[in-house]
Each structure stands twice: as C-alpha cells, then as structure tokens.
Amino acid sequence: MFDKKSSLYGFGLAGLISLILIFLQPKVVFDYDFEQFFPQNDEDLIFYQNFRETFENDNDYLLIALGREEGVFDSAFLAEAMTVQNQFEELEFSEEIVSLLTLEEPIINAFGIRYTRILNWDSEDKLARSKEKLNDHPQYSENLISKDHKFLLLMLKNQQMISKEDGDQLNQEVKNILSKSNISEYYTAGKIKAQGEFVDLLQEEFAFFLSISIVLILVLLYLIFRTWWGVVLPLVVLLFGIGWTIAIILLTGKALDVMSVMQPTILLVIGLSAMVHYLTLYLQKLRQGLSKNEAIQKTFKSLFLAVFLTCLTTALGFSTLYFTSAVSLKLFGIYTALGVMIMFLAVILITPGLLYLFSPLRVVESKGFKEFWQRALRGSLLWTLSHKALIVAGFGVISILSIIAATDLKINGYLLDNLPREHELVQEFEFFDQEFGGSKPLEIFIQAGDSAESLLELDVLRELDKLEQFVQEKYQAGAVISPLSLVKILNQAQNAGNIKAFAFPSQGQFQRMQPYINQALEQPDYQLISSDRKQGRMSSRTADIGSLKSDAINKEFFEFIETEINPDFLEVRLTGTSNLIDKSHRTISQQMAKGLGVAIILVGLIAGFLFRSWRISFMILLPNLIPLLWMCGVMWLLDIDLKLTTAVIFTVAFGIAVDDSIHFMTKLQSELKLGKSMLYAIKRTYFETGKAIILTTIILVSGFAILTLSDFGVTFYSGLLISLALVFAVLADLMLLPVLLLSMQKVWKEKRKG
Known part of the structure; x- marks a missing residue:
C-alpha cells in the first residue's frame, strides 16, 4: 500500500486536487452575524421572528451620543447637533432619527391638539424653559x-x-460626518458598529494566527528534527491540508466567521501531531538499519490505523457540535471535523511520496538527546510503578474536588461576550449603559386578554402600569415605550404640558382624551400597537448585566406575570434579541453536555470494537474524562463562567486529548499480540510512544497557547483551557493509564486464552 509506486500516485493525486481547487477560485468572505448563535427551531425564536414582522427588529439602530463638557444647553452646540442630525437623515440606509432635537409634544386646549418642540433654542428664554422641562422628565x-x-x-x-x-x-x-463636525465628544454603539468592528478584528486575527502558527511550526520542527527536510516536508503537507480545508469551506458558500479564527491553528497542530508520530517512527526505523523503502512502508503500515483513529475521534468530537441548535456552532463543528479528515488525507497522500523523493540528510540522534529521553522515560515509569496507590489517590481526590467545583460553575454570558471588558467597543457600549439607561434592547409582547377588546382600555392600561413599574424597578430599565406611555403623554397634554401629569390618568381624564388617541397613534416613532389595537409592544433598553442576572430577573418576571397580571385583560410574553442571546448561553451549555456525552459514547464504542472489551474501553475513556473534570476545577478557580465561548471547549478538548490514549493502546495491543507479558508490554509501549506523546503534547499546547493572544473570548478561552486539558491528559496517559492497565492483567490473559 505504501510502496514507492502507490506513494507517488498519491502525491500526484494531491497535486491534482490542488489544481482543481485553484481552478475553482474560492473567494475569501468574512462575516459576523450574532444571530447565528441563536437556538434554531426554538419556539422563542419563531415567536420573535413573527413579532418583528408585525412591529420591527428590536436592534436595528445605532446609538449616537453628542456631548459637551459644559452641558448641551448651548444654542451653538444644539445648532451644530441639528446639522449633524440632518446629515444622518440623508444617508441611504438611515430610516429615521429619534432625538430631542426634533421631537414634539402634544398640547391639548380648547382649539384642539397642537405640537410644540420639546427642545427649543430659538432664544435663551426658550432654551431655559426647555432645560427646566427636561429636568428629571421620566420619558x-x-x-x-x-x-x-x-x-x-x-x-x-x-x-x-x-x-x-x-x-x-x-x-x-x-x-465621517462625526469626524468632520465641530462636536468633539461623541460615542456610538449598535449592531452595525459591533458587527463591522468584529469582522475587521476577525480578519486581522485570522491572518495573525495563521502566520504565527506557521512560524511556531517551523521552530518546533527544527527543534525536534534539526534538519531542513524535517522542517520543509511537514510544512508542505500541513499547508496543503489547511489550504484544501479553507478552499472547500469557501467553495461551499460558508463565510469565515468568529469561530473560523481557531480553525487554522487547530488543523495545523493536529496535522503536525500526526506528522511527528510518523517522522519519529520513520527515523527510528532508519536508525535500526532498515532501508528507506522498508522504513517508509513499515512506518505507515504500523501507524495508519492509530493515526486514522486519532483523527476520527477528534473529528467525532467536533462533529457532535452539530447537535447544538446554534447555526454557527453546527457549521464550526462540521467544517472542523471535515478539516481534520482532510488533514489526515493530506498526510497520507503527500508524506510517503515526499519521503521517497527526499532522503534525510542525517538520521543519527544526538547521544545526549537520546540519553535524556531514556533517563526521563525510565525514571517516569519507575516512579509511576512505585507509587501506584499515591497516583490513584491523587487523581481521585483532585477529580472529586473538580466535580464539586463543576456543580458550582455558573452559566453567564454578555452581549459582547467575545471581547474583553476593557476593549474599546465594550467601553462604548458601557458608556450608554451608564448614561442612557442601557445599550441592550428589552422587548415585551403584550396582547389584550379575552375580556378586553383593545390594549387602550382602562382596565388593560392598569395592568400595563403594574408591568411597567416592575420592568423599571427590576430590570433597571430606562424610559419604557408602550401604549401606556402614549396615554401618559396625552394626559400631560391635557394639563398644559405639566410634567407631573405624565402619569396614569383618572377615568375622567381618560374619557376626555379619547378624541385625540387616533391622532396621537400616528405620531410615535415606534410601531407600538397593531392596527386592531389588540397586540402591542413594551420596549426599553437595559444595561448588559449578563445572562446570569438576566435569568434571575426573568424568573421574577414570569412569577410576577403569573401572580400579579390579570390574563383576562392582558397577556404578556418576553421576547427580543437580548432574550434570545441570554437563552442561547443556557441552551448551548446544556446541549454541549449532551454532545460531549455522544462523543464519549462514540469513542467508547470505537475503543470497544478495536480491543474487543468494554472494560478496556472504559480504561481508555477514564484518563480522558479526568482532564475535563480538572478543567472544570480550573474554571472554578479562575472564576470562568460557562457560556457559548467556553461550553464548546469541552467537546473539542476531549476529541483531541483522546488521541494519545489511542496511540498508547494501539502500540500496547501490538506488543501483547506478540505474546509479551502485561508489564513488559507497558514498558515497551511507554518507551516507544512516550516520547512521541510528550512531543505532540508540547506541539499541541504550544499551538493552542498562541490562541490566548486573541481578543476574542471564544479564541482566548479555547487556547487557555484546551492547553491545560492536554497537559492534564498527558499526565493521565503516562501516570494513571499504566496503573489502571496493570490491574487488567487477568482480562488480557482471559482474552488471550479465548
């Protein structure tokens, strides 16, 4: 299978694949749509999609703050602000500007209803009256x-x-308009800004991590093999693999998004791990005196199954992300799983051919380097066999403590969860949280109950008043816009614009405003109520307090609706993008646990099929479950919450960490088939695979540790936690696994007899 002729054919096939992909000219497209993290086919998402068809999307706005240190009540400043607003209104994709510069309030008198400017700077007297009017106005x-x-x-x-x-x-x-204006202090926040800056940062990070990963690989390869071919050959293979993967992703119409930042590093370090296993064994065969042809054939035949299984289990780990309900995670899981198998194909098709074409310049290992590894591995194995009880106890105690810590982990995420809190974009959003009641939309659907014909009935409005008070108190929301706020404005209008009259009307006041309601409904800048007046919305903005606090408040909200709101008059439902984002953190975290369970079962089945024993399958799984538990302990110690950006890490870490166990067990099985005793087989396996396992772990940890340089939360936490999980995994594989296997000697003897 891996003779010279077939290997060169494989090399030629790889070249043909590359030419086809180049001919198809994949186009690089970057995108970031946070709605792809929403739980799909969810009843709340479907409800919101229907809601926004009747009303509007609740986050299609850009908040713009125009400021002046001495205060905004200055005629020249307000005139300049008005000029800026007029320029905004003329922009192609701008539909409407809501601000005090143009808002008018109704005044009802004997001659009917008229509208006056809320903020008037035509004279100093009018400006002073406007300032007085706006002091502490609840709206x-x-x-x-x-x-x-x-x-x-x-x-x-x-x-x-x-x-x-x-x-x-x-x-x-x-x-551009703001930079050219005479207003020196301004802030902006909103979906279009966050989306644009995310993609800009995404493009920078994609290029950065791809380039730095390649530099890292060059350094590690040189340190390991100390020859030009030991650097160039693996690099060529890995670039082919990553190039094929990105090309196929783009050709299928998938844009590169926030999750894609990790893919080059993940694929490169996984491919490099396979290359190190192959080249380490290849050099070992050459040192044993085999010819180049024999060394290549024996190396690839010996490791083909092990490398295939490690890639398969890693791919399965990623593919279980398909069981989540978020489109972005589904696609990340599927495409990364596909990329892992493409990388395996590149290694198998290209590496043997390159080895036949380019002979190594030298294969003699440094005597000091060889003695170092022999001493280190021998000392490690002897210590392990001499302290079996201590190892089992140590792993057991730490694991139990980690389980306890895991029960205390909290699910909590933020609107701009992928960016650090000190990032400039986050700071601007927090400015609006502090100064203007919030940057995060709060949307509540309201509907007249069975005993009401309209939302604009006094009994319904009383229920709305209770709801509004709850929202302002519990959510710490800014001004609330609803059919009730329209009624309060009309009540104020009936009282010559007196601010104190911006309140719930008496029955008599409500009756007197009836002739003006239709006219008032045509004025609001929001679509507040449906044409039949039976459905409406209550809208506000809140600070981004995190999904943990939001969930607690939402629980109080549902209890309040259940106990305090009369459903005969008013039906209420929480909706909107903020609610969906908060829900997605909780939903995805729960689904990750299910996906991880699926991955564990699949790996267990593969191991059981390979070794024909469920007990041995358990022995393989246990050392790879421990790193996940310890990772929970680390998260608790570092106060890292479960969220979209961290829940995904467990499945990924398991899929990668299990590779070393498979390499270890595959080699052990081959030794046992030769009739060697368990102790001797473990010793031979430890010495022959230990070096490769440690080297690949160093490579993987180095690769993932680079991701901690990222500004994206998902990338940073992936780098940190997966690196730690891999360190924990190599400790479990080289310390706990041999101890567990020694306890299975009777099982192996029974299998041999059978």
Whole structure:
C-alpha cells in the first residue's frame, strides 16, 4: 500500500486536487452575524421572528451620543447637533432619527391638539424653559439626554434587517460626518458598529494566527528534527491540508466567521501531531538499519490505523457540535471535523511520496538527546510503578474536588461576550449603559386578554402600569415605550404640558382624551400597537448585566406575570434579541453536555470494537474524562463562567486529548499480540510512544497557547483551557493509564486464552 509506486500516485493525486481547487477560485468572505448563535427551531425564536414582522427588529439602530463638557444647553452646540442630525437623515440606509432635537409634544386646549418642540433654542428664554422641562422628565432624562445634561442621544434607526455590507457603509458614513463636525465628544454603539468592528478584528486575527502558527511550526520542527527536510516536508503537507480545508469551506458558500479564527491553528497542530508520530517512527526505523523503502512502508503500515483513529475521534468530537441548535456552532463543528479528515488525507497522500523523493540528510540522534529521553522515560515509569496507590489517590481526590467545583460553575454570558471588558467597543457600549439607561434592547409582547377588546382600555392600561413599574424597578430599565406611555403623554397634554401629569390618568381624564388617541397613534416613532389595537409592544433598553442576572430577573418576571397580571385583560410574553442571546448561553451549555456525552459514547464504542472489551474501553475513556473534570476545577478557580465561548471547549478538548490514549493502546495491543507479558508490554509501549506523546503534547499546547493572544473570548478561552486539558491528559496517559492497565492483567490473559 505504501510502496514507492502507490506513494507517488498519491502525491500526484494531491497535486491534482490542488489544481482543481485553484481552478475553482474560492473567494475569501468574512462575516459576523450574532444571530447565528441563536437556538434554531426554538419556539422563542419563531415567536420573535413573527413579532418583528408585525412591529420591527428590536436592534436595528445605532446609538449616537453628542456631548459637551459644559452641558448641551448651548444654542451653538444644539445648532451644530441639528446639522449633524440632518446629515444622518440623508444617508441611504438611515430610516429615521429619534432625538430631542426634533421631537414634539402634544398640547391639548380648547382649539384642539397642537405640537410644540420639546427642545427649543430659538432664544435663551426658550432654551431655559426647555432645560427646566427636561429636568428629571421620566420619558427623556437618562433616555434621550444624560442625567448631567452633558450628552444628547440620537437614535438612528437603520434599514430593517440591514446587510453586513450596507451596515458597514452606514457606520462609516456616520463616522465621517462625526469626524468632520465641530462636536468633539461623541460615542456610538449598535449592531452595525459591533458587527463591522468584529469582522475587521476577525480578519486581522485570522491572518495573525495563521502566520504565527506557521512560524511556531517551523521552530518546533527544527527543534525536534534539526534538519531542513524535517522542517520543509511537514510544512508542505500541513499547508496543503489547511489550504484544501479553507478552499472547500469557501467553495461551499460558508463565510469565515468568529469561530473560523481557531480553525487554522487547530488543523495545523493536529496535522503536525500526526506528522511527528510518523517522522519519529520513520527515523527510528532508519536508525535500526532498515532501508528507506522498508522504513517508509513499515512506518505507515504500523501507524495508519492509530493515526486514522486519532483523527476520527477528534473529528467525532467536533462533529457532535452539530447537535447544538446554534447555526454557527453546527457549521464550526462540521467544517472542523471535515478539516481534520482532510488533514489526515493530506498526510497520507503527500508524506510517503515526499519521503521517497527526499532522503534525510542525517538520521543519527544526538547521544545526549537520546540519553535524556531514556533517563526521563525510565525514571517516569519507575516512579509511576512505585507509587501506584499515591497516583490513584491523587487523581481521585483532585477529580472529586473538580466535580464539586463543576456543580458550582455558573452559566453567564454578555452581549459582547467575545471581547474583553476593557476593549474599546465594550467601553462604548458601557458608556450608554451608564448614561442612557442601557445599550441592550428589552422587548415585551403584550396582547389584550379575552375580556378586553383593545390594549387602550382602562382596565388593560392598569395592568400595563403594574408591568411597567416592575420592568423599571427590576430590570433597571430606562424610559419604557408602550401604549401606556402614549396615554401618559396625552394626559400631560391635557394639563398644559405639566410634567407631573405624565402619569396614569383618572377615568375622567381618560374619557376626555379619547378624541385625540387616533391622532396621537400616528405620531410615535415606534410601531407600538397593531392596527386592531389588540397586540402591542413594551420596549426599553437595559444595561448588559449578563445572562446570569438576566435569568434571575426573568424568573421574577414570569412569577410576577403569573401572580400579579390579570390574563383576562392582558397577556404578556418576553421576547427580543437580548432574550434570545441570554437563552442561547443556557441552551448551548446544556446541549454541549449532551454532545460531549455522544462523543464519549462514540469513542467508547470505537475503543470497544478495536480491543474487543468494554472494560478496556472504559480504561481508555477514564484518563480522558479526568482532564475535563480538572478543567472544570480550573474554571472554578479562575472564576470562568460557562457560556457559548467556553461550553464548546469541552467537546473539542476531549476529541483531541483522546488521541494519545489511542496511540498508547494501539502500540500496547501490538506488543501483547506478540505474546509479551502485561508489564513488559507497558514498558515497551511507554518507551516507544512516550516520547512521541510528550512531543505532540508540547506541539499541541504550544499551538493552542498562541490562541490566548486573541481578543476574542471564544479564541482566548479555547487556547487557555484546551492547553491545560492536554497537559492534564498527558499526565493521565503516562501516570494513571499504566496503573489502571496493570490491574487488567487477568482480562488480557482471559482474552488471550479465548
């Protein structure tokens, strides 16, 4: 199978595949759509999709704060702000601007209803009256103007469901207008800004990690093999593998997203691990006196099954992400699993041919280097066999403590969860949380109950009033916009604009405003109520407090609805993108546990089939479950929460960590088939695979540790936790696994007799 002729044919096939992919010209496309993390086919998602068809998408806006240290109540500043707003309104994808600069309030008198400007700077007297009017107004203070009056808020409502490209254009045009204005202090936050900056950062990180991974590989290969071919040959194979994978991803129409940042590093270190196993054994065969042809054939025949199984189990680990409900994670799992198998194909097709074409310059291992490994492995094995009880006890105690820690892990995530809290983009969003009631949309669906014909009935409005008070108190929300707020505005209008009248009306006041309701419904900038007046929305903004706190408040919300709101008059349902994001952290974390369970079962079945024993299968799984438990302990110690960006790591870590156990057990099985005793077989396996296992672990840990340089949360935590899990795995494989195997001597003897 791996003779010279077939190997060169494989090399030629690899070249043909490359030419076909180049001819097809895959186009590199980057994208970031956080809605791809929403749980698909979820009833809350389906409900929200229907909701926004009736009303609007709750996050299609850009928040723009215009500020002045001395305060915004200055005629020149307000005139400049008005000029800026007018320019925003003329932009192609800008639909509407909501701000105090143009908002008007109704005044009802004997002649009917008229509208006056809320903020008027035509004269100093009018400006002073406006300032007095806006002081602590519940509808505007800390909503459209900061409490200290240093910033005005402009809410630019962009085109609904705007595309990434159009959003980038609009965001850039807003930036240009602000930079050319005479307003020196300004902040912006919103979906189009976050999406655009995420993709820019994504492109930078993709290029950075691809290049730094290649540099790392060159350094590690040189340190391991100390020859030009030991550096160039693996690098060529790995570049073919990563190139094929990215090309196929792009040709299938998949854009590179936030999860894709990790793929080059993952595939390169996995491929390099396989190459190190092959080349280490190949050099060992040459040192034993075999010819190049014999060494190549024996090496690839000997390791083919082990390398295939390690790639397969790693791919299975990634593919279980398909069982999550988030599109982004599904695609990441499937494409990374495909990439792992493509990398295996590249190694098998290209490596033998290159070895036949390029003979190594030298194969003599440094005597000191060889003696170091012999002493280290011999000392490690002797210590392990002499301290079996201590090892079992140590692993047991740490694992129990880790299980206890795991029960205390919290599921908690944030809107900009992939960025560190000190990042500039996060800081801008937090500015709006502090000054304007929040940057995170809060959306509640409301509907008239069976005993009501309309949301604009007094009994229904009383229920809405209770709901609004709860929302403002518990969610610490800013101004609440709902049919009730419209009624409060009309009540204020009936009282000559008196702020104190912005309150729930009496029955008489409510009756008097009836002739003006239809006219008022045409004025709001929000679609508040359906045409039949039976369905509506209650909208606000809140700070990004994290899904853990949000879940606790939501629980109180549901209890409040159940006990305090009369369903005969008002039906209520929490909805919106923020609710879906919070839910996705919880849902995906739970689904990760199921996916991990599937991965463990599949690996157990493969091991059971390979070794024909469920007890041996358990022995393989146990050393690879321990790193996952210890990783929980580390997360607890470092106060790392479970979320979208960390839950995925467990499945990935298990799929990679199990590779060393398979290499160890495959070699052990071949030794036992030769009739050697268990102790001698473990010794031979330990000495022959120990070096490769340690080297591949160093490579993998180095590769994943690079990811901690990332600004993306998912990338950083993947690098940190997977690196630690791999270290824990090599300790379990070289310390605990031999001890467990020695306890299985009777099983092996029975199998041999059978």
